[in-house]
Each structure stands twice: as structure tokens, then as C-alpha cells.
Amino acid sequence: KIGDALQNLKTAKLFPDYRKHIPSIRNMEMDDDDVIICAFAKSGTHWLWEMASMLRSGKADYHGKEKTSAMFEFIPGEVLRVSPKPRIYNTHFAPQCLPKQAFDKKCKILFLQRNPKDVLVSLLPFLQGYNFIDSTIKWEEFISKYMELEVESSLLNWFYYTRQWYEFLKEGHDNIYCLSYEDMKDDPVTEISKLAKFLEVEANSDLVKDIAVKCSFQNMKQAASSKQETFAINNKELAKKITNFTYRKGEVGDWKNYFTVAVNEKFNARSITSDNDIVTIDLGGTPIQCL
Numbered sequence: 001k002i003g004d005a006l007q008n009l010k011t012a013k014l015f016p017d018y019r020k021h022i023p024s025i026r027n028m029e030m031d032d033d034d035v036i037i038c039a040f041a042k043s044g045t046h047w048l049w050e051m052a053s054m055l056r057s058g059k060a061d062y063h064g065k066e067k068t069s070a071m072f073e074f075i076p077g078e079v080l081r082v083s084p085k086p087r088i089y090n091t092h093f094a095p096q097c098l099p100k101q102a103f104d105k106k107c108k109i110l111f112l113q114r115n116p117k118d119v120l121v122s123l124l125p126f127l128q129g130y131n132f133i134d135s136t137i138k139w140e141e142f143i144s145k146y147m148e149l150e151v152e153s154s155l156l157n158w159f160y161y162t163r164q165w166y167e168f169l170k171e172g173h174d175n176i177y178c179l180s181y182e183d184m185k186d187d188p189v190t191e192i193s194k195l196a197k198f199l200e201v202e203a204n205s206d207l208v209k210d211i212a213v214k215c216s217f218q219n220m221k222q223a224a225s226s227k228q229e230t231f232a233i234n235n236k237e238l239a240k241k242i243t244n245f246t247y248r249k250g251e252v253g254d255w256k257n258y259f260t261v262a263v264n265e266k267f268n269a270r271s272i273t274s275d276n277d278i279v280t281i282d283l284g285g286t287p288i289q290c291l
């Protein structure tokens with residue numbers, strides 16, 4: 001009953017307190033130099049978090065342990081508000097749940113996207129790793145039900161999340177910078193330099209190169225496994241398990257090992273909208289139409 005399980009999973013189970021936090025996040029006070037990283041789960045949030053944190057601190061040292069305590073889903077606005085500066089928040093929230101002041105002030109928002117097919121391949125082990133869905137569920141069953149997912153959850157439903165964000169981006173917000181996982185993978189040095197420019201931080205070429213090396217998939221995985229840099233968790237077994245699905249493969253195009261031709265066609269064609277407004281995402285390959 002994976003379909004029911006997905007529909008019923010709702011976001012409450014993924015992030016138990018997140019609903020409780022939305023009002024305080026919406027109304028929290030922001031400073032001009034606050035940064036918010038926004039991405040659908042499994043789009044490379046940890047990766048961008050490290051890059052941005054290293055740029056902001058001017059040192060290629062890992063900041064992974066601080067990520068969870070800077071996440072809107074976990075921490076109320078009044079606590080985040082008094083956390084040490086410079087602040088980089090991160091969230092999987094839809095844009096309408098972000099702090100209102102983020103748009104009145106000069107806060108910088110990073111919107112990260114990844115090919116949704118790779119996102120979904122990455123999402124299944126994540127959901128199973130946290131026991132959100134049964135570990136016996138096979139990929140084929142998961143993807144076929146996922147494509148029918150209707151639940152209006154920005155934390156679970158990529159189609160819904162992307163739709164919300166694209167509507168929002170159409171309004172035109174000059175404090176939002178869009179990045180893609182694929183570009184970061186293709187040329188990390190260039191992407192880090194561009195990010196430094198948007199964040200208005202000084203970063204010479206040595207620092208940019210050091211950050212690119214420190215933020216390679218292998219190095220981040222190694223740091224997370226050996227020094228537990230990423231997870232502030234005392235339970236070693238659990239930390240190991242989480243590390244393994246948080247740093248699973250780190251590749252572009254792994255979806256080709258999972259999507260059959262039929263599933264791929266169905267995925268590309270998903271364009272069910274109430275107003276016939278089809279969002280097309282050009283990720284460099286076949287444009288993907290989605291809700």
C-alpha cells in the first residue's frame with residue numbers, strides 16, 4: 001500500500017514540529033546579511049550549505065554540524081533570530097512559508113534545483129532510511145505511485161514544491177539566486193566564484209579552489225563518516241546509516257539506471273494543472289514538464 005502510505009505520510013511525520021514553527025518563521029525578524037538556502041529535499045542542500053558557509057567564513061572548514069540547528073523546519077523563529085552571525089538558514093519550505101521580512105530586507109536567497117529524476121532516486125533511500133516508508137518497497141512501486149502523488153506537501157511532493165516556487169519566481173525577486181546541482185557538479189570552481197559574487201564576499205582563487213576540493217563528494221562523505229562533521233548525533237550506528245544515504249552516490253544522471261523508458265515518458269508528460277499552465281524545466285537534456 002505504498003500509494004496510501006505516501007498520501008498519508010504527510011509532512012507532519014517527516015518533520016514533526018514544522019507546522020508549529022511556520023508562524024514564528026513567517027514573522028521572524030531578518031537582517032540584511034541573512035542568507036536562506038531553499039531546495040527540495042535531496043537536491044544537494046548539504047553541499048550548497050558547505051559552500052556558502054565556507055565562503056561566508058572565509059575558510060574552507062566544514063560547518064555541517066550547524067546545519068540542522070539553522071533549519072526552519074526544526075527551530076522556531078525566535079531562537080533562530082538570536083543565533084550567531086553571519087546566519088545561513090536552510091529549508092525545504094515553499095516560498096509562502098518563508099519569513100516575510102526576507103523580501104523587505106536585502107536578505108539573499110539561494111534556490112537550488114536538481115534534475116527531479118535524480119532527486120527521486122535519492123529520495124527513496126532517504127525515506128526508507130528514516131523509516132518513513134517500508135524498507136521492502138521496491139523502486140518500481142515507489143516511482144509509479146510517486147508520479148500520482150497529489151498531496152500538497154512541499155516537503156514530500158517535488159511537483160507541488162516546484163510549482164509553488166516557479167509561480168513565486170515569476171513575480172521577479174532580485175534577491176533570489178538560482179543554482180543547479182548539475183552546474184555545481186560540472187564546474188564547482190566557477191559556481192563557487194559566482195556564488196561569492198552574489199553573496200558579496202571576498203574570495204580569492206585559492207579560497208575558491210580550496211572550497212571546491214573540500215566540498216567534493218568524496219571529501220564531504222569522508223568528513224561526515226570519519227569525523228561525524230555533518231551530524232550532531234551521538235549514536236554512531238545511526239550517524240553511519242544517515243551518512244550513507246545523505247552521501248549516497250553524488251552523481252548526475254543516476255536516474256538512467258532506474259527509470260524505464262515507460263516511466264521516463266510518463267514522468268516527462270506529467271503536466272496536470274488546473275489552469276493548463278505547464279511548467280517546463282530545462283535541465284540541459286529533454287525539457288521536463290511538470291505540475
Ligand code: A3P
Nearest residue numbers: 042043044045046122215216217247248249250
Ligand atoms: P544521491 O542520493 O543522488 O547521491 P541533500 O543534501 O539535499 O539531502 O541531497 C543529498 C544528495 O546530494 C545525495 O544525492 C548526495 O549524495 C548528494 N551530495 C551530497 N554532497 C554532495 C557533494 N559534495 N557533491 C555532489 N553531490 C553531493
